[in-house]
């Protein structure tokens with residue numbers, strides 16, 4: 001388990017955990033109500049800039065709302081979308097991957113073709129089309145990401161499932177009397193879990209970015225939800241007067257995505273080596 | 279003056295995790311000399327340090343290993359002292375290597391010609407001569423149609439062809455020394471014989487010296503002038519090949535010889551207890567490292583360092599005079615003609631595979647019209663070259679695959695269709711032991727859970743599983759304390775026992791075993807053969823697939839010989855080996871490495887004398 005102390009993994013998980021905690025405890029952490037407008041103090045600069053004050057650490061936006069508070073509340077949408085979308089995509093993708101890779105034959109063939117067709121659409125376009133059809137809203141963003149990204153899990157995991165299925169211990173389990181279901185759950189699935197965790201972490205990062213893009217173009221979680229993508233869209237207009245309106249959400253997205261990638265990478269190393277090395 | 283002298287070479291490895299890293303000697307004071315044009319065999323089991331010797335010469339030690347002392351002189355230059363650059367210039371030019379895994383030694387995405395060409399460039403041969411040179415070199419190693427071969431990729435060649443390409447590369451520079459590390463282990467018996475002959479012929483013609491590293495005493499006996507036997511990192515015996523084999527002085531050499539079943543007659547085997555100490559144990563060991571397993575050890579053996587003494591014939595043993603008195607510890611298994619009930623009948627069994635993409639599919643016949651009957655308690659050997667359909671037959675019998683034609687009758691019931699009823703009959707009657715334990719044992723399961731998996735499948739309670747696992751472990755000669763280990767934490771021999779134990783836990787009447795002793799060291803193989811012979815006393819029947827004819831002769835009552843998916847001969851083992859009827863059986867027998875002390879086989883190949 002000492003592998004889990006690898007700096008990559010520690011840094012990655014700390015970042016993700018920090019965002020997750022901010023999302024959960026947003027009401028306690030945020031200094032202001034994120035929706036509260038103070039029209040007398042719009043576009044205030046950040047505390048360390050000329051004319052800034054500690055009252056608004058990251059300044060205020062064009063409607064006088066506290067940027068830090070909005071950033072903290074924005075983590076809620078980001079994390080909700082990240083965890084829910086990654087879970088959904090992982091569930092669908094890995095179920096189909098297990099079915100195809102283990103059963104082979106026409107099942108595998110059909111799933112493989114479906115994935116091919118699906119993946120021939122550019123993902124961003126596909127999600128934009130889906131959102132236009134579904135309409136904005138948190139649930140719809142999650143649904144759109146799941147519908148677009150299950151293929152990522154399916155394709156990568158299927159290859160791994162195929163390799164594991166052809167190992168003799170899987171055949172041996174069948175010969176010893178294991179049902180197909182138990183064979184898959186006990187002999188195949190554990191071997192692909194490290195890969196699944198890694199993909200899950202990467203997918204969380206992807207979901208954060210996609211959610212931001214959708215919110216940016218106004219097809220995201222909707223106007224009554226605070227989202228980082230929305231903040232970027234707003235902050236664009238006053239980029240010279242109050243740069244932190246734009247920079248803060250960009251950095252938040254960057255840190256979250258980097259955290260997910262590092263954690264996923266670290267997790268894979270840790271779980272893989274744990275069993276194969278003596 | 280010798281071409282290569284190794285003096286007092288010591289290589290150490292860092293062992294143990296965390297703070298308490300210790301140094302274990304992988305090679306301990308190794309001294310050897312190799313003359314021009316001579317073939318020196320380095321014989322030892324896996325982990326004895328054979329490959330490390332080759333790698334020390336190449337300056338290619340794995341991370342964590344380092345040379346702690348001694349010298350390696352090649353052509354009066356100390357290889358351990360020269361710069362990496364000087365060494366690189368020398369490797370491939372004056373010293374060439376032939377690796378163990380021919381396929382992985384070649385680059386899969388480049389053609390044979392591009393790889394030969396690169397090697398020629400390294401040797402400084404002008405580009406315009408490459409093609410002619412390459413064609414000549416491939417013809418020299420008896421490869422048919424060299425022109426078209428040059429355009430092919432390694433995966434389009436068989437293992438034997440790849441090894442020939444590598445041999446052609448090794449000889450390309452007319453090196454003075456070739457280090458061949460288990461060059462034929464990955465190959466078929468018949469291919470192996472041809473490759474060895476080819477190497478010997480090229481070696482004689484060019485006067486090359488060869489360091490021939492192998493775990494197989496029989497192979498070494500055939501082609502080496504001198505032999506050095508390695509045990510736990512030290513040379514324990516060294517001398518002329520004929521003399522070492524006919525009059526071994528070290529008990530370990532004698533035990534190795536007696537651990538090999540003979541091709542010409544059934545005989546008892548020497549079964550040594552336990553296995554060679556691993557790296558961690560070597561860090562602690564003192565005295566004669568062989569003492570714990572030595573059948574003739576005496577006072578002082580384990581306490582005192584035993585030096586390698588003698589001139590032309592050297593041995594590291596206190597009591598060399600006792601060695602010849604060592605006799606096999608396990609008697610030859612009794613030969614039983616099957617008279618019991620038929621347990622398994624196979625009638626006209628065939629399997630065709632469809633290969634290729636969606637279009638242009640074609641059929642490959644892996645098995646055709648196979649018929650035989652196996653009686654209760656009978657041991658049936660299945661032999662044949664690689665790709666002859668042995669594994670296909672095994673998979674059909676156990677139900678991992680369905681036949682395209684024919685019938686399989688198990689315990690009186692037709693199980694051909696492989697439906698739920700057939701599955702129940704198979705579950706009650708047969709089990710399979712797979713060849714490769716690292717693939718057959720789930721790396722994430724503990725040993726105890728693997729051994730008791732049959733009971734897990736039958737939803738038996740945990741206490742019962744644990745009891746059965748412990749009992750089976752003991753019966754297999756395994757320490758029951760190993761149940762909490764992972765497969766990766768066991769030795770190769772232990773893993774194969776766990777593999778067998780798991781199949782036995784289902785209490786089968788018939789065991790199907792695909793190559794379960796190949797790839798194991800002879801002393802471990804002898805232990806497993808003794809174990810299988812004990813199982814026979816319990817009345818179990820066995821289908822034993824093996825490419826090693828001597829092992830089949832030792833163990834099996836009847837034998838099936840397969841070639842290209844067909845059974846070309848079957849009958850009582852003694853009859854088939856004594857008077858083979860099919861041409862192919864005779865060929866197989868001729869290609870098998872001869873027993874130690876038997877006259878050398880007649881040469882099949884004639885290499886033309888060098889032109890010019």
Ligand SMILES: Nc1ncnc2c1ncn2[C@@H]1O[C@H](COP(=O)(O)OP(=O)(O)OP(=O)(O)O)[C@@H](O)[C@H]1O
Pocket residue numbers: 631632633642643644645662663664665666667668669670671825
């Ligand atoms: N799934 C498959 N698809 C296509 N061809 C196959 C398949 N399995 C086996 N074959 C072919 O059938 C033939 C017999 O193969 P099989 O594995 O039974 O040989 P074998 O005697 O066990 O060889 P070895 O000694 O190398 O294990 C070979 O030509 C092989 O390439």
Ligand code: SF4
Pocket residue numbers: 528529530566567568569570572573574575576579580584594595596597598
């Ligand atoms: S020194 Fe003793 S223990 Fe070692 S091989 Fe000789 S007799 Fe056996």
Ligand SMILES: [Mg+2]
Pocket residue numbers: 668669670792
């Ligand atoms: Mg096979």
